[in-house]
Amino acid sequence: MVMTLLRVWRYIYVAEAKKIVVATIKYLSAAPSKKIAPFSHEWLPGLHKEMFGNAWDWAGKFEQVELSIGISTCKIICRLF
Numbered sequence: 001m002v003m004t005l006l007r008v009w010r011y012i013y014v015a016e017a018k019k020i021v022v023a024t025i026k027y028l029s030a031a032p033s034k035k036i037a038p039f040s041h042e043w044l045p046g047l048h049k050e051m052f053g054n055a056w057d058w059a060g061k062f063e064q065v066e067l068s069i070g071i072s073t074c075k076i077i078c079r080l081f
Helices: 002-028 044-052 073-080
Strands: none
16 A cells, blocks of 8 residues: 555656656746746746646645645745745
8 A cells, every 4th residue: 555655656746747847948948938938926827737737636726725835825926926
């Protein structure tokens, strides 16, 4: 059972890493374009969903509850900008 869970988590982490690489190449391999990648408050959730939507249902959505990720939920948007 533990080995199965480890394989599942490994699969998820590898899938996430691949999507991060794809997004990095897509948006940062050349000088960023505001048309393609504005890095705005409105654009970031879409980027997050693009990168992690295949792994997590909540990808692309801002937290509505406290999950203790190192920053208070109400401060996430302020810290991004």
